[in-house]
Amino acid sequence: MNVETAIINAGGIPLMAKTGHSFMKRVLAAKPQCRMAAEMSGHIFLADRGWYGFDCSLYNAARIIECWSRRDSLEDDGPSFSSELERLAPSLPTSGEVKVPCAESDKLPFVAAITEAFSDYQCSTVDGVRVRFDVDGEYAGWYLARKSNTEEILVMRVEAKTEQALAQMMQIIEQRVSPILDISKLLNA
Structure with missing residues (x-):
């Protein structure tokens, strides 16, 4: 639920959908205001730049690096990507899958x-x-x-x-x- 909380805190509206590639793509195609989807398994679907959402680790990694590079503070002693992610959505106790x-x-x-x-x-x-x-x-x-x-x-x-x-x-x-x-x-x- 920390991801859900992080989405809300960033001004977004979280939406639950069925797990699975085809279900995620359908949600992203039907809801153009939904810019991203993800599964607990680590699959991330981005819907930007004219795409309706797809699961491509290379594209997603490039987009995340691009977004991270545009942040306001790029000084050497700024937070790392992983520390910022942990701050926004801290790990929680879990059974795992x-x-x-x-x-x-x-x-x-x-x-x-x-x-x-x-x-x-x-x-x-x-x-x-x-x-x-x-x-x-x-x-x-x-x-x-x-x-x-x-x-x-x-x-x-x-x-x-x-x-x-x-x-x-x-x-x-x-x-x-x-x-x-x-x-x-x-x-x-």
């Missing part, structure tokens, strides 16, 4: 069952289910369970603002999801 084995025919029923298990939470079903966790009315993190488009797996990930929140969220996820599906790979991540 976990691939839970799941037969193709079971993917949608399992995602539906997980969604139902968190029916008392705020959930987004744009791509699988993304469960929002709050502690004492404050945002604490999220849990994602979605079907893979390319493998017989469910992709799961947990991200939290603190290590303590991550541990609490994992306990809740274990209580609610373990009766549905073997998530030992997630719990041991």
